[in-house]
Amino acid sequence: MLIEILQQTINGLAIGGVYVLIALGLTTVFGILGIAHFAHGSISMFGGYLTYFLVTAQGLPVLAAIPVALAAGILLGLLVEILAYRPVRNANHINAFIVALGLTMMVEGINLQLFGHEQVVIPTGLSRVFRLGGITVPELRLYVIVAAIVLVVAMMIFVERTKTGQAIRAVAENRDAAILMGVNVRTIPLIVFGMSTALGVAAGIMVGALFAIAPGIGEGLVVKGFAVLILGGLGSFPGAILGGTVLGITESIAAGFISSAYKDVIAFVVMILVLLIRPQGLLGRAP
Amino acid sequence: MSKHKFTRACAALALTLVAGSSLAAEKKLTVGVADALTGGGAVYGLPQANAVKMAAEEINAAGGIKVGPDIYKIDVIAYDDKANPTEATNAVRKLIDRDGVKYILGFCCSGSTSAVASFIGNEKAVMLVGNAAERSITTKKIPNLVRTRPPADYTGQAAGTFIARKGQKRIAVLGALDVGFYAQYVDSVEREIKKVGGEIIAREVFSLKDRDMTPQLTKIRGLNPDAILVVGYVEPAAFVYRQAVELGMNIPRYGFTSGSEEQFLRVTTSEQMEGVWDLRPTELTLLSASKNGIAYHANYTKKYNASPSPSSPYAYDQLYALKAAIEAAGTVDNTEAVAKALRNLAVPPQVVMQYQPVDGKMFDVNGQAYTSNGAFQWQKGKWVFVEDLPSDSKAYSQFLSTLK
Numbered sequence: 164m165l166i167e168i169l170q171q172t173i174n175g176l177a178i179g180g181v182y183v184l185i186a187l188g189l190t191t192v193f194g195i196l197g198i199a200h201f202a203h204g205s206i207s208m209f210g211g212y213l214t215y216f217l218v219t220a221q222g223l224p225v226l227a228a229i230p231v232a233l234a235a236g237i238l239l240g241l242l243v244e245i246l247a248y249r250p251v252r253n254a255n256h257i258n259a260f261i262v263a264l265g266l267t268m269m270v271e272g273i274n275l276q277l278f279g280h281e282q283v284v285i286p287t288g289l290s291r292v293f294r295l296g297g298i299t300v301p302e303l304r305l306y307v308i309v310a311a312i313v314l315v316v317a318m319m320i321f322v323e324r325t326k327t328g329q330a331i332r333a334v335a336e337n338r339d340a341a342i343l344m345g346v347n348v349r350t351i352p353l354i355v356f357g358m359s360t361a362l363g364v365a366a367g368i369m370v371g372a373l374f375a376i377a378p379g380i381g382e383g384l385v386v387k388g389f390a391v392l393i394l395g396g397l398g399s400f401p402g403a404i405l406g407g408t409v410l411g412i413t414e415s416i417a418a419g420f421i422s423s424a425y426k427d428v429i430a431f432v433v434m435i436l437v438l439l440i441r442p443q444g445l446l447g448r449a450p
Numbered sequence: 451m452s453k454h455k456f457t458r459a460c461a462a463l464a465l466t467l468v469a470g471s472s473l474a475a476e477k478k479l480t481v482g483v484a485d486a487l488t489g490g491g492a493v494y495g496l497p498q499a500n501a502v503k504m505a506a507e508e509i510n511a512a513g514g515i516k517v518g519p520d521i522y523k524i525d526v527i528a529y530d531d532k533a534n535p536t537e538a539t540n541a542v543r544k545l546i547d548r549d550g551v552k553y554i555l556g557f558c559c560s561g562s563t564s565a566v567a568s569f570i571g572n573e574k575a576v577m578l579v580g581n582a583a584e585r586s587i588t589t590k591k592i593p594n595l596v597r598t599r600p601p602a603d604y605t606g607q608a609a610g611t612f613i614a615r616k617g618q619k620r621i622a623v624l625g626a627l628d629v630g631f632y633a634q635y636v637d638s639v640e641r642e643i644k645k646v647g648g649e650i651i652a653r654e655v656f657s658l659k660d661r662d663m664t665p666q667l668t669k670i671r672g673l674n675p676d677a678i679l680v681v682g683y684v685e686p687a688a689f690v691y692r693q694a695v696e697l698g699m700n701i702p703r704y705g706f707t708s709g710s711e712e713q714f715l716r717v718t719t720s721e722q723m724e725g726v727w728d729l730r731p732t733e734l735t736l737l738s739a740s741k742n743g744i745a746y747h748a749n750y751t752k753k754y755n756a757s758p759s760p761s762s763p764y765a766y767d768q769l770y771a772l773k774a775a776i777e778a779a780g781t782v783d784n785t786e787a788v789a790k791a792l793r794n795l796a797v798p799p800q801v802v803m804q805y806q807p808v809d810g811k812m813f814d815v816n817g818q819a820y821t822s823n824g825a826f827q828w829q830k831g832k833w834v835f836v837e838d839l840p841s842d843s844k845a846y847s848q849f850l851s852t853l854k
Contacts, residue, residue, distance in 0.1 A: 167672045170697075174664040280488040282685055284717050292696050301696040374661030375685065375717065378488065383659065418665030424628065424655040426665070 166297040171419045172412055177304040177373060179411020180311030184366035185384055186391035186403040187318060188359035194398030195335040195355050197256070198248060201263045203363050204385030205270035206243070210236045210364025211371030212278040215285045225287050229368060233361050240360025244352050252352070267382070275378055282377035285368065307369045314365055315404055318358070322400065327354060335398065394434045396447020405445050410434070476514070476521050479782055481506070481769070482545035483528035484538055484566065485556035485580075490658045491533030493684050493713055494558035494581045498765035499528045500754050502555050505769035508749075515773050517782055524769070527551065533558065535565030542566045546575055552785050553578070555768045558761075560584035560631050570595055574785050576792070578772060580764035581708075584631040588818040589853040594789040596817040598764040598771070598803065600731055604846045605706065606635035608823040608839035609729035610642025613704055618676035619643070622652040624666055624690055625681030625706075632681040635706050639679065651675055656686050663690045667697050677702040684709030688717035695722045706730055708761045711832050720831040728833060732804055732824040733760040746802045760833075763802035771812060774798045793817060806843040814847040 185207065192200045210232045217228035247266050251258040291302040322328035333341040334351045342348055370376060370384070387410065395406025410430055417429035443449045483502050486495030506524040509515065515522040527549055531538035538557075545551040554570075555578045557563040563582035570577045571592045579587055579597035583605075588597050613621065621643060626632045640650050651673055654666040667690065670678060678701060680690045687707040691714075694703060704727045714723055734743050746766060750758040775791040776782055797805045797812045803821045808814040820843035826833045 167668060170668045170671075171665055174662075174668060178662055280492060282490075282716070290719055290722070292698065294698060299696065299698045304696075374689065377490075379659070415665045419669040422655075423666045423669075 167419065168416070170298050171415045173298065173300055173304070174419075175412035175415030176408070177307045177369075177411070178414065179408040180308050181366045181369050181373075181384075181407075182387055182391050182410050183315060183404050183407030184311055184362045184369070185388035186395065186407045187315065187400065188362040188366070189385070189388045190392050190395075190398055190400065190403045191331075191355050191359045191362075193392065195331060196248070196252075196352055198259050199263055199389070200359070201385055202243070202266040202270050203359070203388065204381030204383070205267050205274060206236065206239060206360055206381075207363040207367035207370070207384060208376050208381040209239065209270060209274055209367070210360075211285065211367035211376040212274055212283065213364075214368045215283045215371055215376065216278065218286060219283075225285065225372075232368060233364050236360045236364030237357040240356040240358075241353055243360070244356035248356075249352070267385075271378065271381065274381075280378055282375045283371065284375045285371040287372050303372060307373055310365070310369070314362065318362065319400065321358075331355060390431065390434055392444075394437055394444055396444030399444070399446045399448075402444055402446035409445070476523060478525050479515060479522040479553075479776075480525045480527060480549065480551050481772070482542070482549065482551035482554040483526060483556040483765075484531045484541040484545065484554055484562075485528065485558050485765075486533035486562070487528065487530035489532045489534075490683060490685065491559040491562075493709070494759060494761055495531075495533065495556065497750075497759040497762035498556050498558050498580050501750065501758065501762040501766035502526055502769055503528070504750060504753055505766045509769065509773055515776050515782075517776060518780055522776075522782060528556070531556075531562045533562050535562050538562035539565050539569075542570070546573055552576065552782070553772055553788075555772070556580055556765055557582050558765075560587070560629065563587055567592060567595060576772070576785050576789050578768040578792075580768060581761045582631075583635075584629075585634055585850070585853070586630070588816045589850060591816065593817075594785060596771070596789075596792050596813045596819070598767050598819045599761070600818070600820045600823075600843075600846075601850070602631035602635040602706070603638040604820065604841065604843075605729070605731055605823050605839075606638030607642060607846075608841045609635070609704070609706065610639035612729055612825055612839055613639060613677065613679070614643045614646040614648060616677075616702070618702060619646075619648040620651045620674075620676045621648065621679050621704075622654070622670040622673060622675035622677075623650055623679045623681065624652075624654045624656065624663065624670060625679070626658060626683065626686070627653055627655045627681070628657070629682075632706070635681055636679070650679075656682060656690070658683060658686065660686055661689050662693075664693050664697060667694055667699065671697055671699055675701060677704060680705040680707065682707065684713045685717065688714045691726055692718040692722045703727065704729055708733060708759070710757050710759045712757050713759065714828075715831075720828075723828040724830070726828045728826045728828075729839065730760075730823065730826070732822045732835070732838070734758060734763050734802060740802070740804060742800065743802045767798075767801040767803055770798045770800045771795060806841070808844050808847045814843075814850070816847065816850050818847065818850060820846065 192198050214228045214232040217223045247262050289303040293300045330346045391406040395402025413433050414430045418426040483499045485499050486492050503526050506526045510523045529541035531541045552575050557579040558581040560582040567587050577595045581599050583602040585601040680687050684707050708730050775788050779787040779791040793813050795812045806820045813819050823839040823841045825836045827836050
């Protein structure tokens with residue numbers, strides 16, 4: 164029993180890592196700019212597809228393809244901010260909402276046109292399996308968990324310890340006060356979108372390597388990402404980290420110990436139960 | 451040339467042309483394809499649509515369909531139903547109402563096919579179903595519907611006998627069990643293994659979009675089964691095989707998926723697939739293929755630069771069956787006569803699948819065709835046909851006739 168619980172926890176950690184990265188990207192944009200960036204999942208898939216293309220069609224090694232995809236993702240994030248969201252920044256919230264929906268369809272369409280409709284799996288060549296007692300950990304899952312931790316730590320250091328990070332937090336806390344303190348608020352959205360998209364692309368690459376990328380998968384990811392946001396507490400970085408991890412492990416344990424047929428339902432039931440007790444989410448601030 | 455002579459020559463030429471055209475007027479017959487061209491079902495639907503187009507080109511090149519003095523060249527319109535019941539209904543309505551199509555082929559997936567089957571009986575059209583394996587599609591006695599693929603439980607019975615013979619008693623099932631025909635396959639397997647004291651110890655589920663099956667597999671691993679049975683679409687099934695190895699499950703793996711080598715290798719490695727059994731209709735595997743099958747494989751690969759999926763000939767055979775039925779009925783307009791001719795049809799010589807006719811006919815009274823079933827094993831990078839799975843098409847046909 165103990166071994167099964169530990170195995171399910173490890174199973175859930177890998178997918179939880181992906182949820183964390185998606186949720187961190189979403190919470191950064193939502194917390195600082197107030198935009199529900201629905202296209203985040205499709206952009207993540209773009210990153211995964213691009214990596215697949217670079218590896219299979221261009222013959223790049225995976226480790227070389229990943230930085231290229233991340234750079235392309237950051238560029239795409241900047242373009243999204245400049246072309247799609249900036250024009251509606253000072254308009255009614257519904258405008259940004261509609262832009263976000265339209266953008267989702269557009270990016271999905273671009274993915275379909277550029278990369279086709281077939282499911283693709285990023286070839287990594289990592290097929291070793293590590294065994295410890297009765298627990299098995301595939302090499303690829305281990306690297307995904309480690310990579311997710313590294314990215315989360317790097318992001319936290321950036322946000323907490325650098326001047327730019329402080330500026331981002333300042334804008335999130337109080338935009339007007341940040342302006343008065345001399346923060347250049349015009350560049351903050353660009354940085355936020357670049358950072359958010361890089362995290363999303365990293366998540367897309369992980370999904371593509373662990374599982375598969377196909378049309379429609381991005382939508383499912385973004386729904387889970389928003390669920391994590393609510394579970395962890397809107398706009399809270401630690402909340403997104405905790406929420407993503409909890410959701411991943413809950414899904415895995417629910418499938419293993421209750422029923423695989425209701426895996427997603429059970430995870431959302433847990434989310435609702437948490438919200439009944441803590442309406443602000445696990446680590447969100449009470450209003 | 452005098453004016454008189456010129457007039458006579460023109461008249462003679464006109465007469466010749468008119469006479470010639472009345473002997474063999476070349477006309478166009480548009481057939482529709484409704485199938486999953488995108489999405490999860492596209493692994494079955496797209497090769498089916500390709501197969502119909504290829505068959506149409508072959509038939510046209512060989513002279514078309516001969517109906518009395520007329521020769522019909524086939525034109526194919528294919529719409530994407532995304533394996534979705536609503537999309538399939540819309541696609542077929544568009545084919546019938548807007549495009550005026552009377553013959554509709556394709557239909558890889560059961561949910562979408564069942565939706566169309568529910569109203570096709572009221573239409574002046576003939577529906578030829580391919581890979582969709584849900585049993586109820588041919589239990590409703592719809593006179594203008596036939597299906598080239600046998601129902602899933604017909605194959606499940608043969609598969610159960612095979613597993614029972616292998617001696618494994620405790621079988622864990624992981625599959626798309628919310629899809630009716632997969633559940634029917636498993637029920638048939640269970641009936642057979644129970645006869646030798648075996649049992650199904652777990653029925654774990656995955657959905658079409660699931661790609662992480664490690665939670666279910668971890669649970670199954672904890673139950674120490676003798677073997678695992680995987681029923682579902684190729685893509686999730688491929689992940690099950692891969693993740694079972696990653697979890698260190700070194701037990702026999704049986705499946706019901708009908709995926710090609712290419713489709714599996716997009717997800718797994720050949721080493722991870724080694725030893726996996728696929729217990730399914732014989733379909734198209736080169737080692738078991740007839741001369742037609744080998745030619746089909748070569749032509750398809752050349753035309754589409756990809757290997758055909760094993761189930762794609764179900765759709766290819768549809769068009770040859772339709773051609774034979776139209777020629778036998780002597781009409782393209784009277785769909786009732788064509789539907790009747792389909793049910794009286796002997797197996798056409800051009801088909802790829804190895805059909806087991808019932809009373810000498812390709813389709814039984816329910817409109818159902820039967821192919822042989824086979825046990826295939828993944829050996830060194832490819833599916834190898836190991837043996838036939840004994841199947842009694844006549845007895846199953848009688849059983850099917852008793853259902854409503």
